[in-house]
Amino acid sequence: MSETRTITVELNGRSYTRTIPTRLLLADFLRHEIDLTGTHVGCEHGVCGACTVLVNGTSARSCLMFAVQADGQNITTIEGLAEVNGSLSVLQQCFHEHHALQCGFCTPGILMTLTEHLRDNPEPDEVELRTLLTGNLCRCTGYQAIVKAGLEAARCMREQGGLK
Amino acid sequence: MSEVFFGASVLRKEDEALLRGKGKFVDDVKMPGMLHAAFVRSSVAHAKIRRFNKQAALDLPGVHAVITHEDLPEPMRSRHLPLYVPNPHMKQVFMPSVLVKEETVFVGETLAIVVADSRYIAEDAAALVIVDYEDLPAVVDPRAAIVVNSPLAQATAGDNIIAQVPIHFGDTDAAFLKAAHVFSESFFMHRGGPFFMECRGVVAQWDDATQKLMMFASSQGSHRFKRAFIDLCDFDESQVQVITNDVGGGFGPKGSFYVEYAATAAASMILGRPVKWIEDRRENFTATQQERDQYWDMEVAVDDSGKLLGLRGRLVHDAGAYVTWGLVLPWIAATSVIGPYVLPAYHLELIVAMTNKVTCSPVRGAGRPQGCFVMERMMDRIARELQIDRAEVRRRNFIQPNQMPYNVGLTFRDGKPAIYDSGDYPKSQQIALDYFDYAGFEERRKAALRGGRYIGIGISNAVEGTGLGPYEGATIRISTSGKIVVYTGATPQGQSHQTTLAQIAADHLGVSYDDIRVVTGDTSSIPFGMGTFASRTAVNAGSSVHLASIEVANKVKKLASELLEVSPDDLVLKDGGVEVLGVPEMRKSLRELAHISSGMYGFSMKGDRDPGLEATSYFKPEQSTYANSCHVAEVEVDIETGHVKVTRVLVNHDCGRVINPMIVEGQIVGGVAHGIGNALFEQLLFDENGQPLTTSFAEYLIPMATDMPKVDVIHTETPSPLNPIGVKGAGEGGTIAVIAAIVSAIENALIPFDVTLATMPVTPEQIVLLTRNKTSFVAASKRYKTHG
Ligand code: FES
Numbered sequence: 047m048s049e050t051r052t053i054t055v056e057l058n059g060r061s062y063t064r065t066i067p068t069r070l071l072l073a074d075f076l077r078h079e080i081d082l083t084g085t086h087v088g089c090e091h092g093v094c095g096a097c098t099v100l101v102n103g104t105s106a107r108s109c110l111m112f113a114v115q116a117d118g119q120n121i122t123t124i125e126g127l128a129e130v131n132g133s134l135s136v137l138q139q140c141f142h143e144h145h146a147l148q149c150g151f152c153t154p155g156i157l158m159t160l161t162e163h164l165r166d167n168p169e170p171d172e173v174e175l176r177t178l179l180t181g182n183l184c185r186c187t188g189y190q191a192i193v194k195a196g197l198e199a200a201r202c203m204r205e206q207g208g209l210k
Numbered sequence: 211m212s213e214v215f216f217g218a219s220v221l222r223k224e225d226e227a228l229l230r231g232k233g234k235f236v237d238d239v240k241m242p243g244m245l246h247a248a249f250v251r252s253s254v255a256h257a258k259i260r261r262f263n264k265q266a267a268l269d270l271p272g273v274h275a276v277i278t279h280e281d282l283p284e285p286m287r288s289r290h291l292p293l294y295v296p297n298p299h300m301k302q303v304f305m306p307s308v309l310v311k312e313e314t315v316f317v318g319e320t321l322a323i324v325v326a327d328s329r330y331i332a333e334d335a336a337a338l339v340i341v342d343y344e345d346l347p348a349v350v351d352p353r354a355a356i357v358v359n360s361p362l363a364q365a366t367a368g369d370n371i372i373a374q375v376p377i378h379f380g381d382t383d384a385a386f387l388k389a390a391h392v393f394s395e396s397f398f399m400h401r402g403g404p405f406f407m408e409c410r411g412v413v414a415q416w417d418d419a420t421q422k423l424m425m426f427a428s429s430q431g432s433h434r435f436k437r438a439f440i441d442l443c444d445f446d447e448s449q450v451q452v453i454t455n456d457v458g459g460g461f462g463p464k465g466s467f468y469v470e471y472a473a474t475a476a477a478s479m480i481l482g483r484p485v486k487w488i489e490d491r492r493e494n495f496t497a498t499q500q501e502r503d504q505y506w507d508m509e510v511a512v513d514d515s516g517k518l519l520g521l522r523g524r525l526v527h528d529a530g531a532y533v534t535w536g537l538v539l540p541w542i543a544a545t546s547v548i549g550p551y552v553l554p555a556y557h558l559e560l561i562v563a564m565t566n567k568v569t570c571s572p573v574r575g576a577g578r579p580q581g582c583f584v585m586e587r588m589m590d591r592i593a594r595e596l597q598i599d600r601a602e603v604r605r606r607n608f609i610q611p612n613q614m615p616y617n618v619g620l621t622f623r624d625g626k627p628a629i630y631d632s633g634d635y636p637k638s639q640q641i642a643l644d645y646f647d648y649a650g651f652e653e654r655r656k657a658a659l660r661g662g663r664y665i666g667i668g669i670s671n672a673v674e675g676t677g678l679g680p681y682e683g684a685t686i687r688i689s690t691s692g693k694i695v696v697y698t699g700a701t702p703q704g705q706s707h708q709t710t711l712a713q714i715a716a717d718h719l720g721v722s723y724d725d726i727r728v729v730t731g732d733t734s735s736i737p738f739g740m741g742t743f744a745s746r747t748a749v750n751a752g753s754s755v756h757l758a759s760i761e762v763a764n765k766v767k768k769l770a771s772e773l774l775e776v777s778p779d780d781l782v783l784k785d786g787g788v789e790v791l792g793v794p795e796m797r798k799s800l801r802e803l804a805h806i807s808s809g810m811y812g813f814s815m816k817g818d819r820d821p822g823l824e825a826t827s828y829f830k831p832e833q834s835t836y837a838n839s840c841h842v843a844e845v846e847v848d849i850e851t852g853h854v855k856v857t858r859v860l861v862n863h864d865c866g867r868v869i870n871p872m873i874v875e876g877q878i879v880g881g882v883a884h885g886i887g888n889a890l891f892e893q894l895l896f897d898e899n900g901q902p903l904t905t906s907f908a909e910y911l912i913p914m915a916t917d918m919p920k921v922d923v924i925h926t927e928t929p930s931p932l933n934p935i936g937v938k939g940a941g942e943g944g945t946i947a948v949i950a951a952i953v954s955a956i957e958n959a960l961i962p963f964d965v966t967l968a969t970m971p972v973t974p975e976q977i978v979l980l981t982r983n984k985t986s987f988v989a990a991s992k993r994y995k996t997h998g
């Protein structure tokens with residue numbers, strides 16, 4: 047039970063090495079070992095999507111993954127979304143402008159899910175985004191503003207000519 | 211003062227931190243030496259606890275304590291949680307003790323708290339605590355609970371009835387005697403739980419040296435939590451500080467004070483170290499309070515034209531195992547039935563029953579959706595029986611604007627007579643119907659039907675008592691750095707108070723809303739507070755901010771007028787300072803004035819000045835102010851699978867003056883989503899032994915993005931005369947009437963099957979069963995053709 051292992055992860059462009067219990071979940075590793083508390087835990091059973099992060103660019107539920115599985119991998123969390131100059135990403139900015147968050151608890155997972163999708167699908171339509179977002183629960187917004195922000199972000203990113 | 215920010219859809223101050231992952235939620239709090247707690251919870255709905263065996267748990271490395279009731283410090287040990295909403299109609303009161311003493315009364319109840327180095331170890335250890343139960347019969351159905359000789363939900367109770375109260379006005383018997391028609395209906399209404407995305411949690415730090423308790427909590431009201439600690443431990447005011455930073459949704463049940471919080475504090479006192487407890491989702495499904503079940507048996511009396519003469523019946527409400535919220539929830543339901551209609555006589559026998567389930571708490575809407583559902587279903591029934599259009603029946607019964615203020619004849623939950631202060635209900639419905647093209651729908655429905663598609667439309671109106679008292683306060687202070695801070699006891703969970711309260715203050719103080727910091731939910735910043743629930747913050751905290759801002763602005767002007775030697779009336783607050791109208795060079799900055807107002811060390815204060823540029827105001831509303839809405843919903847029903855797709859919802863909402871239309875729209879749309887869940891999916895199920903069957907998001911469904919239709923929101927503004935800024939509450943208005951509108955729409959879609967719907971939720975099984983009966987299909991389609 048107290049078995050430990052030393053892992054190294056590339057996290058938002060920085061490398062971290064930690065010795066951790068093998069049963070530690072990736073979500074808890076991020077939040078409580080590295081103190082990146084932006085990733086949220088809403089259900090711990092893989093339904094709500096609040097804990098979504100990108101593992102090598104692919105969205106994954108960090109509550110369903112052990113930290114040791116992330117050894118040697120490249121992880122992006124909400125703290126890694128802003129532009130290099132510190133300004134909000136286009137998607138983050140659109141969330142702000144369209145009131146796509148209320149309590150903000152679901153927001154990290156939703157931003158990660160949309161970041162991945164918009165990177166690969168620059169011209170999404172509403173049905174597509176709604177279907178995508180079935181993997182993320184939000185109790186506050188009714189999703190309308192989130193979908194709108196996602197569509198608007200896609201439009202802005204197309205106009206800016208490509209994605210970062 | 212000109213209104214620049216009040217009424218504008220300015221963007222939220224809250225967003226920046228949240229979008230960067232820099233929010234401060236309770237599980238983000240970390241303290242040196244902090245330990246972690248997990249609870250041993252009852253696995254049965256009703257039992258005596260014979261004994262605990264803690265040894266295996268204590269033997270686990272990393273475990274610091276396994277605390278049961280007998281280990282609690284006095285006086286907490288011999289107390290029960292305080293009841294803050296007593297009601298003289300309650301004939302017995304059961305409140306939980308902190309950790310069960312000898313009798314456990316619902317699955318999930320807290321039996322012991324285990325404290326360890328990590329949450330992982332605490333959970334392992336909690337599973338190792340052996341509990342010896344002596345089973346008692348469980349009371350599950352509230353209707354069975356109130357029958358003579360029912361088993362008892364609490365072994366020491368006289369029976370399972372907490373209260374049996376007639377709520378009435380007018381002469382119902384006479385109304386029914388003279389009625390042209392009487393229709394009766396039995397309703398079952400279920401509302402689930404809050405299911406905010408962030409589960410509950412606390413961090414408690416007891417400091418032995420100073421004898422002080424500091425608590426971080428995910429709550430809807432820090433001050434109420436503080437009050438509970440003071441009462442449980444006989445602390446004085448200065449010994450407890452409760453801080454609530456960001457909260458991931460509340461929706462009602464996070465306003466309750468729970469035994470887990472007291473137990474976590476006790477653990478910190480016993481161990482002398484900070485202790486954190488974060489609820490997991492399974493605990494959230496069993497131990498966080500829920501709204502659940504009501505059974506209404508009702509009869510309505512109408513005249514030939516479909517006008518209401520009287521309404522009577524019985525409501526049985528399932529309160530669960532304890533009465534934390536007294537009679538608040540069923541009382542609101544019982545008094546919200548009347549809605550926007552003239553009802554001459556009403557008699558409801560309210561029976562509140564105890565069962566072996568987790569305690570009830572109001573959830574967004576708080577009984578109003580049920581009250582609204584009863585009246586709106588009855589309206590549809592009258593329309594159908596008398597073959598009058600559904601909108602027309604409502605039109606004939608509306609309270610007219612010239613009847614305002616309108617005395618309903620009942621005492622509302624605020625203890626005051628329910629007197630509607632303002633609103634134009636006929637116009638509200640007409641605007642909604644026109645916008646939705648209600649008149650053209652029947653053609654569309656018939657066309658769809660010819661293509662084998664079942665679409666339907668539903669209407670629902672609600673009146674909502676908002677802005678409940680007793681008060682909320684605000685202190686506004688300009689510090690010597692020139693920074694302006696608003697302190698309030700309101701405790702938001704996504705409602706954007708930082709933005710809206712800053713908007714109100716900014717206009718008075720001549721700054722941008724961005725220049726004002728709003729501090730919420732910290733008991734050390736303002737002595738009294740109630741918190742954010744019952745759609746009350748805009749009215750209470752908003753008015754306090756308004757009044758305190760005026761006072762601060764006047765202090766600024768008075769001081770500046772002395773210094774500049776002009777009349778205060780010639781001064782205007784602008785761009786972070788105050789200047790003489792038309793002479794901008796004659797100016798003092800707020801920073802300068804704040805310094806001067808603070809005085810000079812050792813020197814006498816000039817004139818009759820009080821130190822500091824600050825003011826505190828506690829707005830105390832005389833009574834609730836009544837918001838209203840008209841919801842229209844359209845659905846498509848798949849009779850093969852029973853699936854209902856809500857295709858469109860319109861909300862015409864009147865919450866008086868709107869501080870920020872973007873934010874109000876967000877509240878309404880979010881509220882609609884909650885109501886769609888209640889209308890179609892959300893169900894907390896229990897077996898006959900009181901075992902909860904829905905304990906994860908896989909079993910209990912809340913709306914997903916694909917379940918949501920396009921929601922349009924119209925803001926109609928009838929200012930409230932009851933507060934200085936003319937606002938009414940907006941947090942629950944989206945939810946209340948949408949459930950009835952959707953169920954009405956489903957019934958409308960199923961006209962060919964002649965079904966009557968009297969439950970919420972309406973499930974796919976129900977629809978399949980109801981539509982399977984082809985005989986009624988044929989009969990009804992004939993009837994439909996003759997009447998169509
Ligand atoms: S916390 Fe991972 S999916 Fe809910």
Ligand code: FES
Binds near residue numbers: 152187407
């Ligand atoms: S914003 Fe609160 S859960 Fe999505």
